[in-house]
Amino acid sequence: MDPSSLIHESSFPASNTSTSAYNLAEIWQFPIDSGAVTDSAPILGIQPAARRATYPQALPFADAPLPNNRDVSVEESTVTEHSGRSGGRKRRDSASEDESSKLVSTSSGNDMQDYNGKRLKVGGSKDENGELKADVEASSGNGNKPTEQCAPPEPPKQDYIHVRARRGQATDSHSLAERARREKISERMKILQDLVPGCNKVIGKALVLDEIINYIQSLQRQVEFLSMKLEAVNSRMNPSIEGFPTKDFGMQTFDASAMAFGSQAPREYGQGSQPEWLHMQLPNLSSYEYDYTSVLGGTFSALTNAYAALALTNAYGALALTNAYGALALTNAYGALTLLNLWCFTPRHLWCFGAI
Amino acid sequence: MKDESSGSSSANGRLKRSFAYRFISALSRIRRRRRPSSFYRGSRRIKRAADASMAYAVGSRRAWSRAILRRLRVTRPGSGRYPSTVMIKNQKKKKKKVPIILKPCESRAEKLRSLIPGGESMDLCSLLDETAHYIRCLSTQVQVMQNIADRLCS
Numbered sequence: 001m002d003p004s005s006l007i008h009e010s011s012f013p014a015s016n017t018s019t020s021a022y023n024l025a026e027i028w029q030f031p032i033d034s035g036a037v038t039d040s041a042p043i044l045g046i047q048p049a050a051r052r053a054t055y056p057q058a059l060p061f062a063d064a065p066l067p068n069n070r071d072v073s074v075e076e077s078t079v080t081e082h083s084g085r086s087g088g089r090k091r092r093d094s095a096s097e098d099e100s101s102k103l104v105s106t107s108s109g110n111d112m113q114d115y116n117g118k119r120l121k122v123g124g125s126k127d128e129n130g131e132l133k134a135d136v137e138a139s140s141g142n143g144n145k146p147t148e149q150c151a152p153p154e155p156p157k158q159d160y161i162h163v164r165a166r167r168g169q170a171t172d173s174h175s176l177a178e179r180a181r182r183e184k185i186s187e188r189m190k191i192l193q194d195l196v197p198g199c200n201k202v203i204g205k206a207l208v209l210d211e212i213i214n215y216i217q218s219l220q221r222q223v224e225f226l227s228m229k230l231e232a233v234n235s236r237m238n239p240s241i242e243g244f245p246t247k248d249f250g251m252q253t254f255d256a257s258a259m260a261f262g263s264q265a266p267r268e269y270g271q272g273s274q275p276e277w278l279h280m281q282l283p284n285l286s287s288y289e290y291d292y293t294s295v296l297g298g299t300f301s302a303l304t305n306a307y308a309a310l311a312l313t314n315a316y317g318a319l320a321l322t323n324a325y326g327a328l329a330l331t332n333a334y335g336a337l338t339l340l341n342l343w344c345f346t347p348r349h350l351w352c353f354g355a356i
Numbered sequence: 357m358k359d360e361s362s363g364s365s366s367a368n369g370r371l372k373r374s375f376a377y378r379f380i381s382a383l384s385r386i387r388r389r390r391r392p393s394s395f396y397r398g399s400r401r402i403k404r405a406a407d408a409s410m411a412y413a414v415g416s417r418r419a420w421s422r423a424i425l426r427r428l429r430v431t432r433p434g435s436g437r438y439p440s441t442v443m444i445k446n447q448k449k450k451k452k453k454v455p456i457i458l459k460p461c462e463s464r465a466e467k468l469r470s471l472i473p474g475g476e477s478m479d480l481c482s483l484l485d486e487t488a489h490y491i492r493c494l495s496t497q498v499q500v501m502q503n504i505a506d507r508l509c510s
Contacts, residue, residue, distance in 0.1 A: 181481060188484035195491050209464040212487065216471050219494040226501040227403035233508040234387050235398060 368496065371413055376500045378409030383504075404428070410497050419482065420490050423474020 192212055193199045199211045382405035386398075411424035468483065469475040472490055475483050 184481050185484060188481065188488065191488050192484060192491070195488055206464055209468060212491075213464065213467055213471060216468075216487070216491060216494065219491070219498055220471070222498045223406060223494065223501065224399075224403055226498065226505055227406055228399040229505050230383065230501065230508070231399040231402050233505060234383055234402065 368492070371493070372496055372500055374413040375410055375497060376504070378412055379406055379500065380504065382406075382409055406497060406501060410493055414489075414493060418486060418489055419478065420473045420475070420486050427473065 189205065189208060193202075193208060196212055196215045199208060199215075202208050202211055383402070386401060386405060407424055408428050411421040411428070414421040416422050416425065465480055465483065468487060469478065472478075472483065472486055475486065478486065
C-alpha cells in the first residue's frame with residue numbers, strides 16, 4: 001500500500017492531486033485496496049494522463065468490458081489522495097456520510113440506494129461502490145463546481161464530465177423513475193387494502209385487485225338495488241300531497257343530516273319491542289303526519305306491541321324489501337283506501353288492518 | 357395522523373351531508389314531475405340522480421367525478437342524439453380493437469378501469485388513487501341511500 005502510493009505521489013502533478021483526486025477518491029472509497037493494486041500500479045504510473053483521457057468514455061461500459069482499467073484508475077486516485085494528506089481518508093468518510101445522510105432524507109435517493117444495493121449485491125462490491133459514487137455525485141455535484149472552476153487544469157473538468165455522463169445515464173434515471181412508480185403503486189395498494197374489508201389477509205397483487213373489483217361491483221350493485229327500492233318507495237308517495245315546498249321537505253320530512261348519519265331508529269322499529277315506536281319518529285315527521293297521529297292517536301294506542309311488530313316486520317318489511325314490485329302492487333291495490341294521504345305509514349297500517 | 361384522520365372524517369361528513377341533501381332534493385323533484393313510466397326506467401333515473409348528486413358533491417377535483425359529470429352532460433335526457441352518436445363511436449372503437457394477451461394483473465387493471473368512471477385513460481398509479489376515493493364515496497353513497505330508504509319505508 002505504502003510503496004505504491006508513494007509511486008503515484010511522485011508521478012502526479014501537485015495540482016491534480018489536490019482537486020481531481022479528491023473528487024474521485026471521495027467517490028471510490030471502499031473497494032480500492034483489495035486486489036490488483038500492486039500489480040498494475042507501475043503500469044499506471046507510466047501513463048496516467050492517457051488513462052484519464054480515456055476513462056470518461058470507457059466508464060459507461062466499464063462494468064463488463066474494462067474492469068481492470070476502472071479498478072486501476074480508481075486505485076490511483078484514492079491512493080494519491082491517501083498519500084497527499086494523512087488524515088484525508090477520515091475526513092472524506094465523514095463527508096460522504098453526511099452526503100449519504102442527506103440522501104436518506106430525500107425519499108427518491110433513498111429508494112435508489114436501496115434498490116441499487118439489492119440489485120448489485122449479486123454483481124459484487126465493485127458495482128455497489130459505483131452506485132454509491134453515482135449517488136454521491138448526484139447530491140454533491142453543485143458542491144464540487146466552484147473548486148473545479150477555480151482549478152485551471154483539464155483533468156478536473158473531465159472528471160466533472162464523467163460525473164455528468166454517469167449521472168445522465170438513461171438506464172439509471174429510468175430505473176429510478178420506475179422504482180418511484182412501483183413504490184407509489186404499492187403504497188396505493190396498501191391504502192386500498194385498508195379500505196376494502198377482508199383484503200388485508202390476501203397476499204398478492206392480483207388477488208388484491210380481484211378483491212377490490214369484487215367490492216366495487218358489489219357496491220355498485222347495492223346502489224342499483226337501493227335505487228330500485230327508492231323508486232318503489234318514491235312512486236308510492238302520492239304526488240298530490242307533495243304540495244309543500246322543498247324547503248320544508250328538506251327540513252322536516254327528510255332531515256338530511258339525520259339521514260346522512262343514520263339514526264338507528266328505523267331499524268329498531270322492525271324489532272317491535274318499543275311501545276312508543278310511533279313517538280320515536282315524531283321529531284322528524286312533517287306536520288301532516290303529526291296531525292294525523294293526533295287525530296288517530298286513539299286507534300294507534302289501541303294497537304298492541306305485537307301488532308305493530310307484525311305489521312312492520314312481516315307485512316311491510318318482507319314484502320317491500322324483498323320484492324319491490326310487490327310493495328308497489330300492494331300500494332296500488334290499497335290506493336282506494338289511501339284517503340289518509342300518508343305515504344309514510346298508510347300502507348303498512350292498511351296492510352295490518354287487512355291482515356287482521 | 358390524528359389530525360389527518362379527523363380532517364378526513366369531517367370531510368367525509370361534509371360529503372355525506374351534501375350528497376344527502378342533493379339526493380333528497382333530486383328525489384323530491386323526480387316525484388313532483390312524475391310521468392307515467394316503467395319501474396325500471398324510474399329506478400334508472402334514481403340511480404342517475406344518485407350518481408349525479410355524488411359527483412356534484414365531490415366536485416370536479418376527482419377524475420371519476422369529472423367523468424360522471426361529463427357523461428351526464430352528454431347523455432342528458434333533453435339533449436337530442438348525443439347518446440346515440442356516442443354509442444356508435446364506442447361500437448366502432450370496439451370493432452377496431454385487437455385482442456391483446458395481457459398479464460393477469462394487467463387484465464385485472466383493465467377490468468378495474470372499466471369499473472371506475474373515466475378510468476380508461478388513466479395510468480395505473482392514478483387509477484388506484486381514484487379507486488380508493490371512489491370506493492370511499494360509493495360506500496358513503498350506499499350508506500346514505502340505505503338510511504333514506506329505511507326512513508322512507510318506516
